[in-house]
Amino acid sequence: MSSLLACKGLTGARNSMEGRWGLYNLIHRGEYYREALVDELGQRYEIANISFKPYSCCRQIHAHIDAALRLRQEHGLRPADIRAVTIFVNTDPHWLCDPLPLRRRPPSVVVAQFSIPYSVAVALHNGKVVIEDFNKPARHPESVYQLADRVTPRHDASLPTRIIPPARMEILTADGRRLTTEVVDAKGHPNNPLSWNELAEKFRDCNLHSVHPLDSSAITRVVDTCRHLEDLDDIGKLAALVAPAH
Numbered sequence: 001m002s003s004l005l006a007c008k009g010l011t012g013a014r015n016s017m018e019g020r021w022g023l024y025n026l027i028h029r030g031e032y033y034r035e036a037l038v039d040e041l042g043q044r045y046e047i048a049n050i051s052f053k054p055y056s057c058c059r060q061i062h063a064h065i066d067a068a069l070r071l072r073q074e075h076g077l078r079p080a081d082i083r084a085v086t087i088f089v090n091t092d093p094h095w096l097c098d099p100l101p102l103r104r105r106p107p108s109v110v111v112a113q114f115s116i117p118y119s120v121a122v123a124l125h126n127g128k129v130v131i132e133d134f135n136k137p138a139r140h141p142e143s144v145y146q147l148a149d150r151v152t153p154r155h156d157a158s159l160p161t162r163i164i165p166p167a168r169m170e171i172l173t174a175d176g177r178r179l180t181t182e183v184v185d186a187k188g189h190p191n192n193p194l195s196w197n198e199l200a201e202k203f204r205d206c207n208l209h210s211v212h213p214l215d216s217s218a219i220t221r222v223v224d225t226c227r228h229l230e231d232l233d234d235i236g237k238l239a240a241l242v243a244p245a246h
Contacts, residue, residue: 063167
């Protein structure tokens with residue numbers, strides 16, 4: 001909107017950012033790095049570097065879910081095969097494991113969304129993690145919570161502190177094997193992007209929780225339209241598909 005208004009000739013305060021009473025001096029006390037904003041202006045578009053969240057929980061949990069799903073798939077694990085799960089965390093996401101009894105058996109939606117042990121247990125138990133797992137945590141069978149009771153955090157200061165932290169996991173199986181894996185970039189990160197089919201599957205899962213869910217044919221039309229968004233002559237057509245009149 002600002003760009004469109006500027007194109008029409010609307011002007012504003014010239015020194016709103018760097019002036020004496022501008023944002024940087026008033027709010028940041030003059031401590032700022034101008035080049036972070038203007039370097040590669042018009043060439044680097046940060047929107048291309050955003051993450052998509054495949055799971056409806058705290059983003060700091062996602063790499064741990066990825067690690068659990070990877071070990072489950074690679075080794076054909078089932079709950080009965082798992083004797084113990086160790087999740088290695090640094091200081092930053094460790095709070096997602098504390099207090100441990102609460103995080104293993106979350107009593108509410110919010111606690112479930114901010115629990116590594118619970119989320120890992122769901123991933124290992126079901127082979128997937130969907131919205132319903134966090135909306136209705138109490139509806140899971142007892143076997144999910146029994147598996148969560150076997151998930152234990154261990155502090156590892158060598159893991160880097162990042163907004164989306166990596167994950168390291170070790171599973172001790174019932175037959176004595178030690179299975180390990182590490183996820184550097186959580187699924188959905190620009191370095192580990194979701195595939196088109198994975199994005200579409202997330203949309204379908206979200207649709208199930210809509211006030212007015214779309215039917216299967218409408219979902220297909222929306223997905224196909226988004227796949228060829230650059231060919232759309234009027235974005236209102238997509239809005240009409242996503243939010244039809246009720």
